[in-house]
Amino acid sequence: METLFALCIGFLTACGVFLMLRGRTFPVVVGLTMLSYAVNLFIFASGRLNLKGAVVLGTSDNYADPLPQALVLTAIVIGFAMTAFLVILAIRARADLGNDHVDGSMPAPRHAKRERTK
Amino acid sequence: MNHLILVPILLPFLTALLIMLPPIHYSPQRRRWLSMIATALLLVVSVVLLLTIQQQGLTFYALGNWQPPFGIIMVADLVSCIMLCLTAFLALGAISYGSAGEDEKGSFFHPLFQFQLMGINGAFLTGDLFNLFVFFEVLLIASYALLIHAGGKNKTRATVHYVILNLTGSAVFLLALAILYGTLGTLNIADMALKVTQLPDDNLMLVKAGALMLLIVFALKAAILPLQFWLPATYASASAPVAALFAVMTKIGVYALLRVFTTIFGEQAGPLQGLANSWLWPFGLATMLLGAIGVLASQDFRKLVANLVLVSVGSLVVLVAVQNTAAHAAVLYYTVHSTLICGALFLLADLIATQRGKAQDRLVAARRVNQPVLLGTLFVLCAISVAGLPPLSGFIGKVMLLQAAFGANGQYWLWAILLLSSLLVLIGLSRAGSTLFWRVSGMQKAEERVQPLQLFAVLWLLSASLLLMVFAGPLTELSFAAARQLADVLGTIQSILPGSGVLP
Numbered sequence: 001m002e003t004l005f006a007l008c009i010g011f012l013t014a015c016g017v018f019l020m021l022r023g024r025t026f027p028v029v030v031g032l033t034m035l036s037y038a039v040n041l042f043i044f045a046s047g048r049l050n051l052k053g054a055v056v057l058g059t060s061d062n063y064a065d066p067l068p069q070a071l072v073l074t075a076i077v078i079g080f081a082m083t084a085f086l087v088i089l090a091i092r093a094r095a096d097l098g099n100d101h102v103d104g105s106m107p108a109p110r111h112a113k114r115e116r117t118k
Numbered sequence: 119m120n121h122l123i124l125v126p127i128l129l130p131f132l133t134a135l136l137i138m139l140p141p142i143h144y145s146p147q148r149r150r151w152l153s154m155i156a157t158a159l160l161l162v163v164s165v166v167l168l169l170t171i172q173q174q175g176l177t178f179y180a181l182g183n184w185q186p187p188f189g190i191i192m193v194a195d196l197v198s199c200i201m202l203c204l205t206a207f208l209a210l211g212a213i214s215y216g217s218a219g220e221d222e223k224g225s226f227f228h229p230l231f232q233f234q235l236m237g238i239n240g241a242f243l244t245g246d247l248f249n250l251f252v253f254f255e256v257l258l259i260a261s262y263a264l265l266i267h268a269g270g271k272n273k274t275r276a277t278v279h280y281v282i283l284n285l286t287g288s289a290v291f292l293l294a295l296a297i298l299y300g301t302l303g304t305l306n307i308a309d310m311a312l313k314v315t316q317l318p319d320d321n322l323m324l325v326k327a328g329a330l331m332l333l334i335v336f337a338l339k340a341a342i343l344p345l346q347f348w349l350p351a352t353y354a355s356a357s358a359p360v361a362a363l364f365a366v367m368t369k370i371g372v373y374a375l376l377r378v379f380t381t382i383f384g385e386q387a388g389p390l391q392g393l394a395n396s397w398l399w400p401f402g403l404a405t406m407l408l409g410a411i412g413v414l415a416s417q418d419f420r421k422l423v424a425n426l427v428l429v430s431v432g433s434l435v436v437l438v439a440v441q442n443t444a445a446h447a448a449v450l451y452y453t454v455h456s457t458l459i460c461g462a463l464f465l466l467a468d469l470i471a472t473q474r475g476k477a478q479d480r481l482v483a484a485r486r487v488n489q490p491v492l493l494g495t496l497f498v499l500c501a502i503s504v505a506g507l508p509p510l511s512g513f514i515g516k517v518m519l520l521q522a523a524f525g526a527n528g529q530y531w532l533w534a535i536l537l538l539s540s541l542l543v544l545i546g547l548s549r550a551g552s553t554l555f556w557r558v559s560g561m562q563k564a565e566e567r568v569q570p571l572q573l574f575a576v577l578w579l580l581s582a583s584l585l586l587m588v589f590a591g592p593l594t595e596l597s598f599a600a601a602r603q604l605a606d607v608l609g610t611i612q613s614i615l616p617g618s619g620v621l622p
Contacts, residue, residue: 032285039292046300071248075292078255086281096274104275
């Protein structure tokens, strides 16, 4: 289970970082979203992975740590709000600047051509 | 329990809500006055809190009466109270300037401003790392919206960069928190400082990784060298009162560095003691130098001021790395000075830009400003103070910095670079000043005049420099007391976690 969990987090982080380094706002937003999923899973794992852990005291010998769950809930809510803001901002930037490049202007034609052939 | 600690957070929060209610929201005058009065009240509360803490020593407030280490606590010590007073002082200047007309260029200026104050105050007061993250997000989301206030292409572009960078920073912050929680089992700062002493050896590398990730996040907020590229464009494109308030935002990063790397990884941390110093020292020096070069290279005055912010951040970070009481006292004094003066310069840059017509604040020959004597005098005073010439507060701050570095490893590097960057700043400012005021092309004067509220705002911030000079004695004593309290990690742990037993 640990390996699978770690692989999931690693894969999500790698995809997120790759997408965040793209030049247009939409892939960047998706990349940030994936990164925040990875982070949320990671926080969840900081309480140690634990099967069939009890939540109520005095019912079992094996308890789950409740704090990471509270933390992850907070992180999800904040991440959600921030992503919503970023999406609106990206649309605003598309309208204001006339393109969806993060720098507000498309790169020089030479680079653009290379990007297209990829 | 002292309920006063919560007031600096609740007051801006309730004010923001009140401003959005119809009877106040629909009247610009009422919005302005309520916002200004509340900020003045915030200043009073902060000063009262500072005086109380000075008498009582470190005090904390346990939310919901959940005792630490289980609940979230708000901690007020001298360092956080000084930062609270600084924020309120700066905010009053910025909000007065904004109330002269800038606030009507977009919607919800005052509520957003108050929410940002709430976030900043919360970040200074919290005694819990996850809560610090939450308050960072509160102040960030307000700052995103404030940054784009009044709109325009430049602002949109700068905001996109700023938001994406800070969201990435938040992700790294959360990763660091998860690592630290997973290894130390707590997020209460005092408890973490205690747990670090009992750390088993096999977790050492993990904690170190978490701590250095925190360093990355705070370096991004404070704009230290490899992570500073966002700052000049962002600050230069923000509207004047927002840029003035943002002068304190980088200092929050410095404050967080101070908090984490002197309390949690302080003298009691054994092998982890001072693990950030070897990073902060060279990058701080480089930031200072790069900022000074940026001052020389700036094409417009606002970018120049933004680079001045970088210079001050660089010198503060280097002193954080020195890790002794004198250095921390110097950091506190210099933070107060540099924040207020940079705020004043941002406001002044806007005043100059409005009077120069199309050229705005670009450093080219343009028409004469309408009130050259007034603006010129203000400019000279600001420049003297920020460059560190006697007699204003910059000089005292710089002397404290130089004295604190005396005897530190690599002291000559610090002295050389600090003095060189001061010289570069001086050259850059004199060049900018002579271009702005003396290189006039003979076109007719502009109509704009400085409004009373705007003048008040600049004078208010500038008066701080004067006060810091006149009351330099008591204020340095205060910052030394604060630095001693900050360095007394064991005392902090004892007063927050009295049941924790005797420490090694």
